[in-house]
Each structure stands twice: as C-alpha cells, then as structure tokens.
Amino acid sequence: MKKYPVDKTEAEWLEELGPERYAILRKKGTERPFTGTYNLHSEDGTYQCGACHTKLFDSTSKFDSGCGWPSFDAAIEGTVEYIRDTTLGMIRTEIVCANCGSHLGHVFNDGPTETGQRYCVNSASIDFKE
Numbered sequence: 001m002k003k004y005p006v007d008k009t010e011a012e013w014l015e016e017l018g019p020e021r022y023a024i025l026r027k028k029g030t031e032r033p034f035t036g037t038y039n040l041h042s043e044d045g046t047y048q049c050g051a052c053h054t055k056l057f058d059s060t061s062k063f064d065s066g067c068g069w070p071s072f073d074a075a076i077e078g079t080v081e082y083i084r085d086t087t088l089g090m091i092r093t094e095i096v097c098a099n100c101g102s103h104l105g106h107v108f109n110d111g112p113t114e115t116g117q118r119y120c121v122n123s124a125s126i127d128f129k130e
Contacts, residue, residue, distance in 0.1 A: 006052040006100035017051060024124045025051050025102040028094070033068025036123025040064065045130040047072075047121075052100040054079055056126065057119070065111075065118055070126070072119040073111045080119075082107065095119060 014022045023029040033039075038047065047057040047070070056079045057072045065071035078098060085094040085106065095104045104125045111118035 002101065004097075004099060004101040008100075013051065021050055021124050024122050028103040029122075030105075031069075031122050031124050036069060038070040038121075038123040038126060038128060039068060041070065041128065043128065043130060045128055046076075047126045047128055049097040049100060049102055049104070050125050050127050051102040052097060053127070054097055054099040055129075056080060056097065056104070057121070063111075063113065065120070067118075067120055069105065070121045070123055071111075072121065073113040073115045073117050075119060080104070080107075095121070 010026060013026050017025060024031060044059050046055045048055050055076055057075055061072040061074045063071055063073060081096045081098045083094040083096060085092045092106045095107050096102060097104060102125065105121040108118045108120060109116055
C-alpha cells in the first residue's frame with residue numbers, strides 16, 4: 001500500500017473523522033446523490049480534503065452538473081492523485097487526496113467547460129473555507 005505524507009492508522013482516522021466520513025474518505029464509500037452539503041453550494045473560497053485539510057479545488061472551478069454531487073472542472077495542480085478503478089463492472093478514474101490518500105470521488109471526461117473534466121466529489125469528503 002502506498003505511503004502518503006499524512007499517515008495515520010485506520011483507528012486514528014475513524015476516531016478523527018467519525019463513522020460517516022470515515023466510510024467515504026477511507027473506505028471509498030459514496031453518499032446518496034442530492035444529499036450533500038456542497039452539491040448546490042456556490043460561495044467563493046476553496047474546498048479542502050475533509051481528512052487532512054489540503055486545498056483541492058477552487059470555487060471558480062465548481063459548476064452544477066446536475067449529477068447530485070459537487071462537481072469541479074479542475075483540481076488545484078498536484079493535490080489529487082488519479083487511480084484506475086474497475087469496481088462495479090466499470091472502468092473509472094478514482095480521485096484521492098495526494099497528501100493523505102483519502103477517497104474523494106471520481107473524475108469523468110464529460111465536463112461542459114474547456115477542460116472537458118467533471119470531478120464528481122462526495123460532499124462528506126471535503127470542507128469549505130472562505
């Protein structure tokens with residue numbers, strides 16, 4: 001298993017994050033669509049990793065994709081790692097925090113902006129900072 005700059009035991013992560021966030025960030029879970037705090041959120045600021053607080057997305061890259069999860073057309077350079085995901089009978093690209101390895105969601109090549117990207121992120125995996 002890969003080592004990340006922020007390295008804690010799973011017990012430490014569970015204690016720090018609580019059961020819901022732990023299930024998403026550390027066990028690759030997914031929240032139900034249209035239920036997350038940041039799905040329709042539109043304030044100016046940055047979205048950080050919910051586990052280690054690394055800045056991941058700028059609010060200028062956020063858009064409403066209608067998919068039910070917060071969507072961004074770009075990540076802050078160097079903050080996200082891309083991992084091939086073949087679970088559930090699909091081929092997708094998982095996105096994780098490059099600082100702690102926590103699961104954020106997936107990125108797809110169907111975004112409406114010039115980047116062509118749609119980073120589909122669980123609200124429970126991020127925090128917002130003005």
